[in-house]
């Protein structure tokens with residue numbers, strides 16, 4: 259009886275021991291799975307912070323190397339269209355390929371490898387690649403493992419890792435985990451590429467839209483130029499035809515009047531063409547600004563003197579509010595005179611009799627700011643930006659009387675911008691307008 263009992267206890271003990279072993283084994287497997295999951299989770303968490311392929315693969319590599327305790331490693335991408343490998347991320351490697359493809363025949367054979375495996379030196383030697391830096395590096399690494407990155411069972415890259423710091427060899431479970439990591443890497447590469455393609459697509463679409471806009475603007479410009487040139491040309495051809503046909507019958511005064519019109523219209527044509535040429539030359543940077551040390555105050559005074567008589571004829575009073583002096587700085591005197599004359603002549607043209615114009619200049623540490631202010635008809639809010647565009651003329655009572663082609667402000671803006679300055683306008687209808695420009699005068703002295 260006693261013997262029977264001890265036999266039963268022994269069997270039970272053995273069963274328990276067996277169960278304990280089984281539990282130990284299961285726990286070991288579970289720990290392994292938890293470790294793998296943690297590695298994958300950590301990698302996923304770190305790599306989702308970027309969509310840039312290179313940065314993402316660098317993070318991927320360092321996380322993978324950290325997991326296995328490795329100091330040398332690299333990730334390459336396979337370009338199957340060019341049949342070449344590109345080194346994308348590396349660590350613990352003392353050479354660069356500067357974006358050049360990996361130039362060793364042995365590496366080409368990796369495009370067929372579909373499972374993680376050890377790379378043997380003989381495989382490299384067989385391929386006769388001992389003279390390349392990359393190959394030399396591979397041969398200097400005592401233990402190296404290659405894990406292909408697969409997408410749809412096609413090799414799109416590979417992770418190459420050196421020996422572990424611990425000196426341990428790679429176990430099968432290491433290779434399994436590396437394969438899972440590589441699968442994750444493939445997904446990330448695909449996402450990063452899709453993201454990149456989307457960005458590229460958006461960029462192309464944006465550029466396309468901009469090109470279309472410019473093309474439309476160019477067409478509008480050509481139409482406007484044609485229209486502006488046709489108006490004086492129609493007058494010229496009409497009146498010269500009239501003169502030809504009626505030269506015998508028309509009184510001399512009429513013929514003189516016709517010639518005068520022809521002369522004026524030709525002059526207008528010449529002005530438009532000159533303005534257009536000026537504008538396109540300044541805009542394309544073909545006209546070099548002759549920047550010399552000049553005195554802006556003198557330029558302003560001279561321009562005011564020049565328009566004084568025209569202003570007086572319209573009973574417009576021109577005030578000057580200028581500092582005692584403006585430090586001399588580099589600018590093109592003729593072009594800046596043109597700026598002042600354009601702004602002043604506009605103020606005179608678009609201000610009714612009895613109005614006033616005030617020219618102000620102020621300097622700060624870095625800029626000189628000028629203002630030409632008038633008590634004229636003003637500019638509607640909708641036209642404020644457009645007045646700097648070619649041929650834009652505001653439709654109002656004075657622009658119908660006053661001659662103009664709508665090029666003056668475009669030229670003015672281009673000149674100011676060619677001096678690294680800026681120009682803008684503030685205006686209220688029936689109250690008046692203020693045209694401002696600012697030039698960085700200190701910068702020009704350097």
Ligand SMILES: Nc1ncnc2c1ncn2[C@@H]1O[C@H](COP(=O)(O)OP(=O)(O)OP(=O)(O)O)[C@@H](O)[C@H]1O
Pocket residue numbers: 600604605608609632634635636637645650651652653657661662663664665666667668691
């Ligand atoms: N000081 C101002 N007050 C009111 N409107 C203005 C003023 N300056 C410009 N404008 C408006 O802006 C338009 C464009 O001015 P811009 O100087 O470019 O052309 P323009 O004077 O018509 O012709 P031009 O090419 O002969 O100078 C003018 O037609 C006018 O409608």
Ligand SMILES: [Mg+2]
Pocket residue numbers: 600603604662665666667
């Ligand atoms: Mg003008």
